[in-house]
Amino acid sequence: MNTFFKAAFASTISFSMLASGVSGAASKSIIVQVNNVPMPGDVDPYVQNGSTLVALNMIRSIPGVTINWNNTSKTVTVDNNGTKSTLVAGKKETMVGDKKVTLSTSSAMKNGRVMVPLRFIADASGSQVYWDAPDRTVYVAKPTEEMQKEIQSSDISVARHGAYSLPRIAKVNVLSGKEGDSMAYIRYFQKNQSSEFFEQHMDSVNYYRIIDTHVELLWSARLNLQQEAKNASLPFLTNKIVEQSGKMPTIQKGVVYYNYSVPGGTTFGTIDKAGKKTRLGEATEDQAKQMFFSIPEEEQL
Numbered sequence: 001m002n003t004f005f006k007a008a009f010a011s012t013i014s015f016s017m018l019a020s021g022v023s024g025a026a027s028k029s030i031i032v033q034v035n036n037v038p039m040p041g042d043v044d045p046y047v048q049n050g051s052t053l054v055a056l057n058m059i060r061s062i063p064g065v066t067i068n069w070n071n072t073s074k075t076v077t078v079d080n081n082g083t084k085s086t087l088v089a090g091k092k093e094t095m096v097g098d099k100k101v102t103l104s105t106s107s108a109m110k111n112g113r114v115m116v117p118l119r120f121i122a123d124a125s126g127s128q129v130y131w132d133a134p135d136r137t138v139y140v141a142k143p144t145e146e147m148q149k150e151i152q153s154s155d156i157s158v159a160r161h162g163a164y165s166l167p168r169i170a171k172v173n174v175l176s177g178k179e180g181d182s183m184a185y186i187r188y189f190q191k192n193q194s195s196e197f198f199e200q201h202m203d204s205v206n207y208y209r210i211i212d213t214h215v216e217l218l219w220s221a222r223l224n225l226q227q228e229a230k231n232a233s234l235p236f237l238t239n240k241i242v243e244q245s246g247k248m249p250t251i252q253k254g255v256v257y258y259n260y261s262v263p264g265g266t267t268f269g270t271i272d273k274a275g276k277k278t279r280l281g282e283a284t285e286d287q288a289k290q291m292f293f294s295i296p297e298e299e300q301l
Helices: 003-019 118-125 145-151 156-165 285-290 296-300
Strands: 031-034 046-048 051-055 065-070 075-080 083-088 093-096 099-102 108-110 113-117 128-132 137-141 168-170 184-190 196-201 204-211 214-228 239-246 255-261 265-271 277-282
Touching: 051 118, 075 118, 083 118, 093 118, 099 118, 113 118, 118 128, 118 137, 128 168, 137 168, 145 156, 156 196, 265 285, 265 296
Parallel strands: 031 137, 168 214
Antiparallel strands: 046 051, 051 113, 065 075, 075 083, 083 093, 093 099, 108 113, 128 137, 184 196, 184 255, 196 204, 204 214, 214 239, 255 265, 265 277
């Protein structure tokens, strides 16, 4: 498996497990996930006066951000691509650039770590921050410059790669797969579309859409792989939907699919709006490295 696929595969697994609560099932510790990757920390995040506080060192991997700590003045300085924000431990007041911001909860020192409210992270880093209270997960999303360039590309394959790579936030409960091939992932895109996609793993399927500069999970479902059924809203899914969360989207066009399996490589094809599937072949080594590539037959859908 090449390096790119290792990273993509691991990222997808991490996101699915965290969003579905698998990682946090045994304990109720809060999970911090930065750009689809769970962040380790030696001090657990906690909720105080309705605000979630996390250790500042857990967000060092946010793109374009550097963090410095002055132990003498107990001051944190966050540099976000030239815009500097400062926060003194124990204080509610912070400076974001030349703007004074008052936080609802003061920062604090705990076991030698600076604990800061989520709002400070959002303001100081320019990130989208979302607190999923039921799953006790903090999502921090900030795309890299490369991701932003990709989603704006006129090349549909590049734009699809950008969309798939964007940071993800789960707005609905993820229904994890229980049956099927655990090493196979199928990605579906509507004809000539890159801003939304479906991903199927085992008997679960998830629907994602670009919102601002991240991707949100808006619908999740489980299928009965032993029972075929027509789905009027999603004709490319040919198995019965037995459980779902979120609002089911409606697809009016045919889709292309990329079926990635370990081992086995990548196969691809089309599914028309009536649900007829056409397997077009197996990806070449160069196509597999790209992850998403041009499928000329897409124009015939």
